[in-house]
Amino acid sequence: MSDEWKLNRSSSIPLHHQIYEYLKRKIINGEWSVGTKIPPQRDLAQKFQVNRSTIVYALGELSADGLIEAKVGKGTLVVNNTWSLLAATPPPDWISYVKSGAYHPNTQIIQDINAAETDPAIIRLGTGELSPELLPAQKMKQIFHRTPSxxxxxxxxxxxxxxxxxxxxxxxxxxxxxxxxxxxxxxxxxxxxxxxxxxxxxxxxxxxxxxxxxxxxxxxxxxxxxxxxxxxxxxxxxxxxxxxxxxxxxxxxxxxxxxxxxxxxxxxxxxxxxxxxxxxxxxxxxxxxxxxxxxxxxxxxxxxxxxxxxxxxxxxxxxxxxxxxxxxxxxxxxxxxxxxxxxxxxxxxxxxxxxxxxxxxxxxxxxxxxGLYNDHLAEIRAELLVRRDFTINLLNTYFKDIATWNVPKGGFYIWLSINKQISIHLLFRKALKEGILLNPGNVYDRSNQHHLRLSYSYAPMEQFEKGLIRLAEIIHDLICLS
Known part of the structure; x- marks a missing residue:
């Protein structure tokens, strides 16, 4: 549900009916195939910024159409769509195919990270790649431009x-x-x-x-x-x-x-x-x-x-x-x-x-x-060193009483160890709600509940500073609650 469709609050069409039509389109167009689990009412209410009762009305209409059905222990599932309403033979149950594929799905937190990385407004404190501003786009254009064939x-x-x-x-x-x-x-x-x-x-x-x-x-x-x-x-x-x-x-x-x-x-x-x-x-x-x-x-x-x-x-x-x-x-x-x-x-x-x-x-x-690669490396190393030192200064200022960390001699990463016992899952959720994306330690070791992977390579420095300062405040709040 990451598309950009929004309610028209100035329309004469009731909100619950707009939501009904939107969800119905996703079902009859095949975007939500038979077996797809409908997001919980609370999540839908939050997405559309409406009361939960509005969502209940919309889902009730879909249920009356025979498109969705609430099943005990499974939630509300798509049970029909246009094809199965019109044809004697129902369409393939793609969800069963998805579940039987050879590739294991990513853990939920990895899927959440991947989804959040598509939002340009998110401050990405752990992304392990170079910032677009550090990539040599212009030199790459020149290489292709000067090539005869x-x-x-x-x-x-x-x-x-x-x-x-x-x-x-x-x-x-x-x-x-x-x-x-x-x-x-x-x-x-x-x-x-x-x-x-x-x-x-x-x-x-x-x-x-x-x-x-x-x-x-x-x-x-x-x-x-x-x-x-x-x-x-x-x-x-x-x-x-x-x-x-x-x-x-x-x-x-x-x-x-x-x-x-x-x-x-x-x-x-x-x-x-x-x-x-x-x-x-x-x-x-x-x-x-x-x-x-x-x-x-x-x-x-x-x-x-x-x-x-x-x-x-x-x-x-x-x-x-x-x-x-x-x-x-x-x-x-x-x-x-x-x-x-x-x-x-x-x-x-x-x-x-x-x-x-x-x-x-x-x-x-x-x-x-x-020889361009060696020149580029020299520039990138210098820039990453500036970013590392900038990050270490921020950590010394805002994290000295709540965490310890390494000072890397290269690469992208600082392995931040939180001193007090807090819920790393709750920290991830609270930060994400405020537009800050973290890479928690349990992504790299399932039992790790006190580390974060910080990366100084990606986010612009002003954004990175803002995100780190707010992260320190969130950690302080969680320590006080624990």
Missing amino acids: LSLGYSEPKGSLYLREIISGYIKSKGINASPSSIMIVSGGLQALHLVSVGLLHRGSTILLETPSYLNSVHVFQSAGMNLFGIPMDQEGIQSQSIGRLKRQHNGALLYSIPTFHNPTGIVMSLNRRMELLNVCMKEGIPIIEDDVYGDLWFENPPPHPLKSMDEQGQILYIGSMSKTLGPGLRIGWIVGPEPVIDRLSDIKMQTDYGSSSLSQFAVAEWLSS
């Missing part, structure tokens, strides 16, 4: 050979030696994870991962029938000493890690911990997926080289992406790994989408080959 056809299964050659050279600066044949272009890091889940793993396998983890906020592995098992972190990264035991106890198939500017905590895994982790996983025969989408976004000093730079046995699948630096709309990333694995994944990718966008691949190749 562009290919609009499909690229080969592994992606543009030209781009893979350039990426092969680019990752050498990170200590990774990989030929173009062991690199595959993907439509962002999430597709890389999807391809791994359907191409390399058996249903019922267990993915070991850091706790908290970004992977808990997407259901790509769960939808493929995998289980996730979290391993605690400290300030040096994932605690690797228990990995062998947990692998044996839980049928661990592989380990997923974001060692550099971890999402959501911002932690950088130390060089010693990287070596420990790699040694343990080699000893236990555990493959690693290394997600390095934030690795270029360091501030004062570069982080340690990726785990993949120390991989001498082809044990690591390495994921990189341009989504966090050039723009998420490009949908370009890459997987680096053993050639047979890359061949397998590229075959599945061709079955899925016949290759990533040739235009986006061309653009990324131009950015990397021309």
Whole structure:
């Protein structure tokens, strides 16, 4: 119910009848198919800014038409529409199809976050992407404008050979030696994870991962029938000493890690911990997926080289992406790994989408080959550092008595820990009601009830300041109530 239809309060048509006609259209046009649950009366009254009795009248008319029916324990459901009123054979019950699909639905809070992000008036305090004002839109136009010819056809299964050659050279600066044949272009890091889940793993396998983890906020592995098992972190990264035991106890198939500017905590895994982790996983025969989408976004000093730079046995699948630096709309990333694995994944990718966008691949190749990318990174790092310091100053001013936090050395995120026990769900709802969107800790660890992921990368600084100040006030109020 996110459309922009509004009541005409100056009309001679009664409000309840306007609402009746609006809801009826959604049903007879098929937007609300048979089996769809009608929003609760309270929610409808709030949406239309009317008394609940007005909603009761409108729903009563729909019920009299035979379009909806209240069912005990299930709420009010659509039970008929135009097709079923006119035809002897009722239309398909799309809701039953929706529920039986292979992909798990996002949790309600993730769906709420995704919906709120479409509202331009919302202050987004946790969004993990660059602000539109930081994206190089004008330079991107120039790249396409100066190009004499562009290919609009499909690229080969592994992606543009030209781009893979350039990426092969680019990752050498990170200590990774990989030929173009062991690199595959993907439509962002999430597709890389999807391809791994359907191409390399058996249903019922267990993915070991850091706790908290970004992977808990997407259901790509769960939808493929995998289980996730979290391993605690400290300030040096994932605690690797228990990995062998947990692998044996839980049928661990592989380990997923974001060692550099971890999402959501911002932690950088130390060089010693990287070596420990790699040694343990080699000893236990555990493959690693290394997600390095934030690795270029360091501030004062570069982080340690990726785990993949120390991989001498082809044990690591390495994921990189341009989504966090050039723009998420490009949908370009890459997987680096053993050639047979890359061949397998590229075959599945061709079955899925016949290759990533040739235009986006061309653009990324131009950015990397021309030197523009390094110039852009320098600008983005400087801007993110200003935003980080701005955020830390705000936290020192308004949060010093209610929370603690890390000071990240790169990336987007501050992992804010609230000192007092409050309802993180209630905090999320209260903030959202006031136009402030949060990313609560239970998105990244179901049991986490005292953290927020703050991101200084997205919201304009004036908005961000306003949102943080009000957030502090809401937390204070909830602490007083608890």
